Amino acid sequence: MSSRKFLNQVDQQISRAEVNNYDRAVFVLHDQLNLQQWPEWVRRKKPLLIFMESVAKGRSLPYHKKKLTYVLSSMRHFAIECHQAGYSVYYHATSKHYGQGLTELLDQNSELDVTYMMPSEWDSRERLRKVKGKYPDRITEIENSFFYAExxxxxxxxxxxxxxxxxxxxxxxxxxxxxxxxxxxxxxxxxxxxxxxxxxxxxxxxEITTFAPDDVTSEVMALVENHFGDHFGQIDNFGYAVRREQALQLLDEFINExxxxxxxxxxxxxxxxxxxxxxxxxxxxxxxxxxxxxxxxxxxxxxxxxxxxxxxxxxxxxxxxxxxxxxxxxxxxxMPEIRETNFMNFSEPLPELFWSGETKMHCLKQSLKPIFKQGYSHHIQRLMVLSNFSNLTKTDPRQLNRWFWFAYVDAYEWVVLPNVLGMSTFADGGVLASKPYVSSGNYINKMSNYCSSCEYSITKKTGENACPFNYLYWNFVDEQREAFEVSGRNSFMVNMYDKKSEEDKKEIKKSTENFLQTLGRDQQKK
Ligand SMILES: Cc1cc2nc3c(=O)[nH]c(=O)nc-3n(C[C@H](O)[C@H](O)[C@H](O)COP(=O)(O)OP(=O)(O)OC[C@H]3O[C@@H](n4cnc5c(N)ncnc54)[C@H](O)[C@@H]3O)c2cc1C
Ligand code: SF4
Incomplete structure (x- = not known):
């Protein structure tokens, strides 16, 4: 990749700057693609802009192929647009992480000073700060200004x-x-x-407008297939916007329609x-x-x-x-301690169906399909179907977090981790949410038309073809009482469970055990 074989379009559209002709540069990360958010002097002085593609970052997780395509294509388009707007651009690809790539540039260009904006993601931040440690006088870190709250x-x-x-x-x-x-x-x-x-x-x-891949995107798709072909998800029918102008068109469409x-x-x-x-x-x-x-x-x-x-x-x-x-x-x-949090001490590997999509549960199939295809599903599918199922099957929340991080096109650690370990799995023990987001099949039936097409019966509470959410939920309420306690008192749901007949409780336990025993788990992809 460092041979620039897959950078033809960039090389054709940007006359590459010679870094050693510059004494000042701005390092723009893949999630900071908007010059309006950079300090005024950047727009006025137009310093050299450095963009870097890191194979090591791309390989750090089996990121969805559409995520990689989106991230790389939108960064390439942005670099080309900056070049067209009169900036000098150095577009670089490295097999290493950003930190090493930047260190090499500084080592090779002793006159160069670099400004970067604090990365939103922890690991990239740590890596760049290490470079700053090596070159304290030549590197300036500025605040990240892509958010409202300080x-x-x-x-x-x-x-x-x-x-x-x-x-x-x-x-x-x-x-x-x-x-x-x-x-x-x-x-x-x-x-x-x-x-x-x-x-x-x-x-x-x-319908939402899609955009056919142009030459830049097509080249990135070939790169992704070549170098990341074993990654999660499907690459065909890529239709995401990759330029600001297209994203603004989608914003218009959302507001109007x-x-x-x-x-x-x-x-x-x-x-x-x-x-x-x-x-x-x-x-x-x-x-x-x-x-x-x-x-x-x-x-x-x-x-x-x-x-x-x-x-x-x-x-x-x-x-x-x-x-x-x-x-x-x-x-x-x-951060960073939150990464290892696991309040309920769940240790089961991720259910295999998170990779295969193979299950008789229609709600899960419907929620997983758009993720394999597009790397997207909406909030309630993420929360009340996928995470709910993960919790009820005692899956290690850190594994679920990892999966959400590589499976979705919009996932970056700063946003995925709090949503998974804080909100959807209660793994932080109640810092972000007041109680676990879990439910029986009733919630899914109320909010969707899924159950009418399912092989399981939503009205059956236990037994072979009963909706698994029904008994798994009550088993969870029984086993995780502590998570439901309100100010030291049992919650309404715990009291409801306790009032069930011994026969019903036995059936709930039996159905749960049978289901969990036959649920395939992801043994290799840990
Ligand atoms: C388990 C789980 C994992 C998630 N992982 C991500 C993730 O990796 N990346 C991500 O951007 N969002 C994540 N979310 C939050 C939310 O589900 C998505 O932002 C939303 O579904 C994106 O689709 P949308 O743009 O159509 O959102 P809309 O429903 O149209 O909402 C508008 C916008 O609000 C913001 N938003 C809404 N809810 C949240 C939230 N809880 N946290 C942060 N932003 C929010 C998003 O920017 C979103 O685009 C996750 C939620 C859960 C429960
Ligand atoms: S019956 Fe249960 S498993 Fe089937 S779609 Fe409804 S909630 Fe999901």
Whole structure:
């Protein structure tokens, strides 16, 4: 790869700068692709921009082939656009990690000073700081400015009991979003009550525009097939935006065609509809093609113009200004120890079906299929189907976290880890969430039409063809009482379990045991 065999398109479109002609450069990481967020002097002085592709980073996990394609293609397009805008660009590919690649550049160019923006991900940050340790006078680290919330202002607040809701209200006050003086627009901070509808039959869901791969993307796809062919997921039919202009088009499309229905159907799931009215914008938000304030402000504008109701717009702002920012602060506060957290001490390997998709459980099949194909599924599938199943089958949450990290196109450690180890598996013991997000099949049946196409019976509680979520859930409630305790008292669900007949309890245990014994586990891909 270092032979530049797969960099033809970049080499044709960028006349490569000679690094030793420069004394000042800016190192742009693959998830910082927006010069608006860089200091004003960068746009004014137009220093040399250095981009680096790292094979070692690409190999550090079996990342989805579409993720690798997206990350590399959008970085190449961005570098080409910077070149067209008058910047000198040095586009480099290394078999090593970023830190070693940058060290080599500094070793070879003794006059060069480099500025980088603090990486969002811990390992890249550590690697670049090591380089800074070696060259303290030649390297400048600047704050990461792709988020609303300042880390230093919020980090110390993260502790059990400090919930996203408190943070979110403060962020609403700070930004003035949907505020009338000190009061929330519409009189409520939260419209979740209006946002729990299931999708009516035959309700039309608009299609999302896809973009055929151009020459740059096609070349990256060939590279990924050649060098990362054994990675997770399918590469064919790549249709993601890879340029800001395309991502802005998708933002327009979401605001005009899906935002109004985003709120009511936020928690809904439907066979053959992986996206419904969700924005599908996380992948662009997470590498800078779109900025979080652009999305929030467009949504608020649509509300003011009467094009979208308050429950949809507040719902979206809550996700981006609330959850997304809170999650990032949590990561900053909890790293690196949080990586090994496992409150319930689950140790089972990941179920094999997370790789194969082979299962009779229709909800799981429907949630996994779009991940193999596109590296995407929406929040409720991630939380209430996949993570729920992982918890109920006593799977090691760290393995689930690893899987979410390589299987999704929008996954970066700062966002995936808090969502998995904090929110969806309760592995942190209650710092982020007040109780485990687990449920029986009833929740899935209420929010989707999955159960009507399933080989299992949602109405059966135990026995051979009973919905596995039904008995696995009650077994979990019994075994994990501590996680359900509210201020030292048993929760409603624990009391419900205790009131079941001995016969029912025996059947729950028997069905659980049978199911877990026959569940294939991922032994090799640990
Ligand atoms: C187990 C699990 C793993 C997750 N892993 C990731 C991940 O790797 N990357 C990622 O970006 N999100 C992750 N999320 C959060 C959320 O599910 C996705 O952001 C969302 O599904 C992306 O699809 P969308 O753009 O259509 O979102 P929408 O439903 O349209 O929401 C709008 C935006 O809000 C933001 N958002 C919403 N919820 C969250 C959240 N909990 N944390 C952070 N941002 C949020 C996203 O930027 C999203 O694009 C995870 C959630 C769970 C439960
Ligand atoms: S019956 Fe159970 S396993 Fe089948 S789709 Fe419904 S919740 Fe999922």
């Amino acid at each position: 880390t230093d202002r919020w980090k110390d607040k993260i502790e059990p009991g400090y919930r996203m809701e408190y943070f979110y209200r403060d962020m609403r006050r700070q930004t003035g979003y949907l505020m009338n003086d000190d009061e929330p627009e519409g009189g409520e901070w939260n419209y979740d009550e209006d946002n729990r509808e299931s999708l009516p039959d035959d309700y039309p869901v608009p 899906r935002l109004a229905d985003f709120g009511p159907y936020e928690d809904a799931m439907a066979t053959g509809e992986p996206t419904l009215f969700h924005s599908a914008l996380s992948i662009y938000l997470n590498n800078g093609l779109l900025l979080p304030w652009e999305v929030c402000e467009r949504a608020i504008e649509a509300y003011k113009d009467g094009k979208a109701p308050i429950n949809s717009v507040e719902g979206l702002v809550r996700q981006i200004l609330g959850w997304r920012e809170f999650i990032r602060i949590y990561y900053e506060a909890m």
